[in-house]
Amino acid sequence: MRLRLEARPAPSRAMLWLSPLLAALLAAVGGGVVFALLGHDPLVALGTLFLAPLSTLDGLTELGLKATPLLLCAIGIAVGVRANVWNIGAEGQLTMGAIAGGGIALAFGGEGRWWVLPLMLLAGAAGGAAWAAMPALLKTRFNAHEILTTLMLSYVAIQLLGWLVHGPWIDPEGFNFPQTRMFDDDALLPVLVEGSRLNAGFLLALLAVPLAWLLLSRTVTGFRLRTVGQAPEAARYAGFSATGAVWFSLVLSGALAGLAGVLEAAGPVGQLQPVMSPGYGFAAIIVAFMGRLHPFGILGASFLMALLYLGGEQLQVSLQLPIAVIGTIQGMLLFFLLGADVFIDQRLVVVRDARHA
Amino acid sequence: MPGMPDAFALVALLVATLRAATPLLLAGFGELVAERAGVLNLGVEGMMLVGAAAGFIATASTGNPLLGLAVAALAGALMALLFGVLTLTLRANQVACGLALTIFGVGLSALIGLPWQGTPITGLATVIWPNLDAAGPLAQQFMLLDPVVWLALATPALVGAFLYRTRRGLVVRAVGESHDVAHALGYSVLRVRYAAVVFGGAMAGLAGAYLSLVYTPMWTENMVAGRGWIALALVVFSAWKPAWLALGAVLFGLVTIAQFHAGAFGLDVSPHLLSMLPYLATVVVLVLISRDATRLKLNAPAALGKPFGAAG
Numbered sequence: 001m002r003l004r005l006e007a008r009p010a011p012s013r014a015m016l017w018l019s020p021l022l023a024a025l026l027a028a029v030g031g032g033v034v035f036a037l038l039g040h041d042p043l044v045a046l047g048t049l050f051l052a053p054l055s056t057l058d059g060l061t062e063l064g065l066k067a068t069p070l071l072l073c074a075i076g077i078a079v080g081v082r083a084n085v086w087n088i089g090a091e092g093q094l095t096m097g098a099i100a101g102g103g104i105a106l107a108f109g110g111e112g113r114w115w116v117l118p119l120m121l122l123a124g125a126a127g128g129a130a131w132a133a134m135p136a137l138l139k140t141r142f143n144a145h146e147i148l149t150t151l152m153l154s155y156v157a158i159q160l161l162g163w164l165v166h167g168p169w170i171d172p173e174g175f176n177f178p179q180t181r182m183f184d185d186d187a188l189l190p191v192l193v194e195g196s197r198l199n200a201g202f203l204l205a206l207l208a209v210p211l212a213w214l215l216l217s218r219t220v221t222g223f224r225l226r227t228v229g230q231a232p233e234a235a236r237y238a239g240f241s242a243t244g245a246v247w248f249s250l251v252l253s254g255a256l257a258g259l260a261g262v263l264e265a266a267g268p269v270g271q272l273q274p275v276m277s278p279g280y281g282f283a284a285i286i287v288a289f290m291g292r293l294h295p296f297g298i299l300g301a302s303f304l305m306a307l308l309y310l311g312g313e314q315l316q317v318s319l320q321l322p323i324a325v326i327g328t329i330q331g332m333l334l335f336f337l338l339g340a341d342v343f344i345d346q347r348l349v350v351v352r353d354a355r356h357a
Numbered sequence: 358m359p360g361m362p363d364a365f366a367l368v369a370l371l372v373a374t375l376r377a378a379t380p381l382l383l384a385g386f387g388e389l390v391a392e393r394a395g396v397l398n399l400g401v402e403g404m405m406l407v408g409a410a411a412g413f414i415a416t417a418s419t420g421n422p423l424l425g426l427a428v429a430a431l432a433g434a435l436m437a438l439l440f441g442v443l444t445l446t447l448r449a450n451q452v453a454c455g456l457a458l459t460i461f462g463v464g465l466s467a468l469i470g471l472p473w474q475g476t477p478i479t480g481l482a483t484v485i486w487p488n489l490d491a492a493g494p495l496a497q498q499f500m501l502l503d504p505v506v507w508l509a510l511a512t513p514a515l516v517g518a519f520l521y522r523t524r525r526g527l528v529v530r531a532v533g534e535s536h537d538v539a540h541a542l543g544y545s546v547l548r549v550r551y552a553a554v555v556f557g558g559a560m561a562g563l564a565g566a567y568l569s570l571v572y573t574p575m576w577t578e579n580m581v582a583g584r585g586w587i588a589l590a591l592v593v594f595s596a597w598k599p600a601w602l603a604l605g606a607v608l609f610g611l612v613t614i615a616q617f618h619a620g621a622f623g624l625d626v627s628p629h630l631l632s633m634l635p636y637l638a639t640v641v642v643l644v645l646i647s648r649d650a651t652r653l654k655l656n657a658p659a660a661l662g663k664p665f666g667a668a669g
Contacts, residue, residue: 005447005448034468086452088456138640138643138644142644142647142648143647143648143650143653144640144643144644144647144648145593145643145647147399147452148586148589148590148593148639148640148643149640149643151583151586152583152586152590152636152637152639152640153636153640155582155583155633155636156633156636156637159629159630159632159633159636160629160633162629162632163627163629163630166627166629167627167629282460282463285456285460286457286460289453322467322468322471324464324467324468324471324578325464325468326464327460327463327464327465327467327468328461328464328465328467328468329464330460330461330464331403331457331458331460331461331462331463331464331465332461334453334456334457334460334461335439335443335454335457335458335461338443338449338450338453338454338457339443339447339449341449342443342447342448342449346448
């Protein structure tokens with residue numbers, strides 16, 4: 001008698017949505033093991049990680065703040081994966097968005113002009129879109145794979161930001177710290193909850209959820225994207241352009257990641273620093289898969305991932321645990337998810353070994 | 358002797374190039390074997406990082422860099438085994454699992470390496486040559502290279518001979534071209550692929566340990582800095598051919614050290630801009646090699662990335 005994987009007659013819808021929950025549970029168990037190995041009471045550490053941030057208004061607003069860039073980047077990544085376009089360079093597009101928006105803030109901020117902030121947001125989205133347009137061009141014109149080009153350009157973007165804040169854009173009164181001057185009030189996002197850091201950017205990210213859902217499920221463009229991704233032959237037969245799908249999904253996801261970047265610069269950070277994101281662009285890949293590539297699923301998953309970041313900070317403060325624990329749990333989360341996803345299309349069956357006659 | 362300093366500088370440049378090319382050669386040839394068996398493992402960066410951290414910890418705690426290298430290879434192999442269970446036994450998506458392996462490796466290496474940041478180690482000793490003093494200054498530079506560089510330089514020939522001159526190599530290639538045919542011929546596709554993937558992981562672990570034990574003998578978070586991805590790009594560049602992979606790795610070694618030597622050529626460019634060079638060069642190389650879609654398709658292992666489901 002042994003166990004064997006067998007194809008299900010039809011994919012299991014229950015398993016499709018149970019899988020992320022199962023993965024989160026297993027990752028929590030895995031996290032508990034890591035905490036125990038580091039010499040901490042796993043239950044205390046898990047409580048600090050997952051429950052403590054939710055018990056205060058301050059924690060809840062910080063949760064929304066951290067979910068914002070994750071949500072924006074993950075929606076873009078999901079639209080791409082639906083069309084079988086793998087943009088894993090959201091981190092770089094986010095950085096370019098921060099650079100483009102930050103440039104506007106440094107150039108035009110401080111005079112109380114009403115258009116500075118909207119222009120920053122536009123520039124941020126355009127910066128991210130332009131950075132993602134390069135892999136689109138290289139893919140459609142030269143057949144270069146977007147996984148490698150988007151990632152390589154991320155490293156380039158991060159170096160570009162490093163050059164700007166160490167060189168031309170450095171704060172002249174900043175004691176030579178590698179950062180720009182703080183943005184003026186007219187270049188900062190309005191705060192939503194008095195005394196917190198949660199700002200209007202959160203509303204923009206929330207708005208992106210129904211819009212992305214409409215795009216994917218209720219428009220011809222969305223249908224074309226999904227067809228190109230799932231059934232390229234059928235898409236070709238129907239005359240749906242694969243080139244168009246690459247351009248559309250990369251530029252859209254770049255714009256969303258760029259917007260996330262300028263929201264960080266004009267929100268919690270308030271200036272440009274050498275590092276604008278603690279890996280939101282990469283974590284967003286996990287968020288997209290956890291959310292089943294579905295905008296509403298991604299909304300939930302982005303809050304879970306934000307909780308992981310926030311709880312990680314709490315662990316650092318109250319238990320002196322390194323923030324690197326979070327990266328390990330993130331990795332486990334994605335592994336468990338991909339492992340559990342196997343059982344959407346397949347099931348385990350018990351096979352009795354046939355006796356040879 | 359006029360001209361002597363120039364020759365000396367040229368040899369120094371060559372030696373530095375070979376050292377920079379070493380991690381790319383090791384990781385690249387590991388991935389080449391995995392891909393020739395039909396498995397696309399995008400987790401090279403993560404396996405290199407875990408290898409770098411594990412190798413460093415083992416070296417720092419025992420004082421034995423050779424043991425460190427062995428531990429690194431083992432750590433890389435274990436990471437690859439994890440990838441194998443997911444993609445080969447459970448038939449999960451190889452692209453997604455490779456990304457997961459990298460994300461996991463980034464986190465895990467940062468976590469285990471944290472207490473060891475700033476710890477000094479004695480790196481790997483160079484090979485002891487009996488007549489080092491008798492050799493000229495040019496030859497001495499080569500003789501002072503460490504054993505891992507020599508191993509990396511031998512790798513192209515070894516892997517090439519294995520793939521094209523042995524029966525087992527033929528089986529690996531057959532499995533990568535058509536797993537159904539290989540299965541029908543009675544070969545265990547999964548066993549071959551597991552072996553290839555684990556070999557790739559061990560080589561990536563070794564490549565990572567070269568960085569943390571020899572190249573910059575210290576541990577810092579994310580110190581592999583994209584070299585795993587560059588190695589992946591080089592495999593595409595090589596069109597899955599050992600000779601071209603070796604050439605590509607050495608070329609990239611040259612690009613990598615060019616940034617450190619720019620000052621010597623009288624160039625006053627920000628180190629941040631120079632650091633972009635290897636990444637931009639990777640993009641350029643990918644574009645040059647990929648534009649001929651037919652050629653790429655003809656050379657790529659036909660079953661690359663496709664799960665094998667004979668049992669299902």
